[in-house]
Every structure is written in C-alpha cells, then in structure tokens.
Amino acid sequence: GAGVSQTPSNKVTEKGKYVELRCDPISGHTALYWYRQSLGQGPEFLIYFQGTGAADDSGLPNDRFFAVRPEGSVSTLKIQRTERGDSAVYLCASSFRGTSTDTQYFGPGTRLTVL
C-alpha cells in the first residue's frame, strides 16, 4: 500500500511570501502529525490532528503557522510571511489511532528554503 506522501518535495521562496505544504496520509489512519527538522537536529513536534480537528497545536512556533485537515485525510501546513528561520524540512506522519504506542509512519518531507 501507499505510504505517506508530501508535496512539494522542495520549495524555495522569498522572505515574506506565503507557502502551503501538503500531506497525504496512509489511508485509514485517523491521526496525522507535522514535525519540523532543522539541520543537524531531530524532528520537533508541531501539531497533531485526530480526524478533522487539531487536538494539539502547542508546537507551532507562532501565529504565522497554521494547519488544516478539513476532511480528515489530506492536511495542509500553511506558513504566512515566511522568514529565513523557517527554512527546514517539514515532515508529516500518520498513525492508525493516535495513541502513545502507535507507530508513526513518516513521509519523505518537504525541504523549505526561505531566501
């Protein structure tokens, strides 16, 4: 079966622009997560969806970041007024139920570069 997919694989934008990153989870997975991985570091949690609702968005760094999952499947991470410090790899993961013992399956990531 298909794994988690993310588009685009690479995104280069200019400071101040708006970007959208898309995640398509594994079919049947109710839980979806976004993480951010900066160079030389482990991924850091951004937001968690259970179904259509954002159950925990405590990892979003500020109000320029927003994510949606309107139909409980595909999710979009939106970043307004991008800054150079937003440059990172954005990883999406999904899991079957969203419990602490669930295995999270990751997509290949979107590498965002803000010039």
Add this chain to the structure above:
Amino acid sequence: AQSVAQPEDQVNVAEGNPLTVKCTYSVSGNPYLFWYVQYPNRGLQFLLKYITGDNLVKGSYGFEAEFNKSQTSFHLKKPSALVSDSALYFCAGTFMDSSYKLIFGSGTRLLVRP
C-alpha cells in the same frame, strides 16, 4: 521534562562487526521507545519499538534494541553491520503526559566502512 539523548554524533564500524547506537531517556513513568532510520533525502523509516514485555525487541533489517529500565537506556544493536546500514539513526519516545508526541534525540550518524 521528558527527553531523549543520543550521546554519540557519529559511530564508525567495519563491515561485519557488531554495531551499537546508544540512546538514553529521562522520564518519570514508563516510556514507549522507538528507533527510526533516515537515508539521504528520504523520510524517517520505522525500525522497531518497545512498548512492554520482553526487554529485547527485534525489528527490521536485523536490528534489535534492548530496553534497560535501571540504566534508562534503549540501545540499538546489530550483530553484523553492512555498508548499506550507513545512515542517520534517531531514537524517540512517547511519554505518559506527552502521549502522541514523539520526542526525538539529536541523531547518530552510522558509518560502516567496507
């Protein structure tokens, strides 16, 4: 606060030799621990996890890990390394009050030389 540490930035081993990638955790309560591997320009691939029960967990590609509660460790091991095992390895955990959030270590680069 819960945390996961990988004390080695890089591990070098010769092909055919056993390998160990270290991971320790700090948490009150019982952790659930995971190992992932990351190849260049690819996402994280799940290797194995410890939930409960037998402290020795076997996973994909011949890897195994041993949960040691007294030493708060979850080291990744393989009896005989392959050049193709060269990659970036991440230890991660979910903890009772952060439940679904994976907390990652900083990663260890494994280099297996022919």
